[in-house]
Amino acid sequence: MLIGEVSRRSGVSTRMLRHYDALGLVRPTGRTVGGYREYSTEDIRRIFHVESLRSLGLSLRQIGRALEDRTFTPSTLVGDLIRRTEDRLARERELLARLRAVDASAPPGWQDVLRIVELLHGLDSPSAARRQQTALTPTEEVPVDLLAGAILAEDDPHVAGALRWALARAEDGVASVAPGLRSADVDVRRRAVLALAELPGDEATAALADALADDDPTVRRPAALASGARGSTAAVPTLVAMVVEGANDMEAAEILGALARDPEHADRVLGALVAEAAAPTADAAVRIRLTQALAELPPSAALPVLRRLAEDDDRAVALVAEALAGVLGKRS
Structure with a gap:
């Protein structure tokens, strides 16, 4: 089978097939009288093997080793691919959250986008002092969704206190932080309750009442203290x-x-x-x-x-x- 037909049947471009040949990854078994590449059934099967391994994220070098080395075991390589993929997904989720935060604030211009990105960097900083300083930025400059997200993720008590102080001075803080009560993470639910306890109004009171049914006492108890005080x-x-x-x-x-x-x-x-x-x-x-x-x-x-x-x-x-x-x- 000539290279053009192999490309049509396999979905691999002729350019990539030539690249495989140059690397020694899939070399056609024969040549026609005119010197054209001619692939056998076994060659085509190997092309599909290569494409299958590529779909797992293996490099062409790794694929060559996997196909040639009979003693090669996939467990170590697959485990490494899993870790790399998890890291990439975590970075993608972080990027997605950042983009959503920018989109939710509806910035009118690029200067506003840059300001929000700067705030995000501050709230995500490994330095607790910088996170606290960012939390104390004038409330009108920090989108409430950013504050709520930072509160639900913050484990430093001093930074968390500054964030809750800022949220209490923002508008519609309840709607932003209350979804944290439905988190599978008990620490997130507890942080949501502590934030709601400092927010005024009937909506916050109703949300705290819902938290009284939480299965975890570290969530239920502060909800009870706040609800009872109201x-x-x-x-x-x-x-x-x-x-x-x-x-x-x-x-x-x-x-x-x-x-x-x-x-x-x-x-x-x-x-x-x-x-x-x-x-x-x-x-x-x-x-x-x-x-x-x-x-x-x-x-x-x-x-x-x-x-x-x-x-x-x-x-x-x-x-x-x-x-x-x-x-x-x-x-x-």
């Missing part, structure tokens, strides 16, 4: 659980006390704390924390329960309850 009783079960578990229990108790100052919420808070104190699994340390939390409630609600706990079988629980009942009794 007056949401949906946070009560998580806040009580925090007291039981000893996780930010003092802060959780203070918020429960603030919620209970509303007569409409007092019974719910009191009932949740009492139920946990009466649970068979509640040891002395847990009951002491619950007793201390009860002392944050209005005296009219807390005193009867504290007086009962003052007769607890555990001496330590009884003493704490008695002392707190005495303090609340003087206030009432």
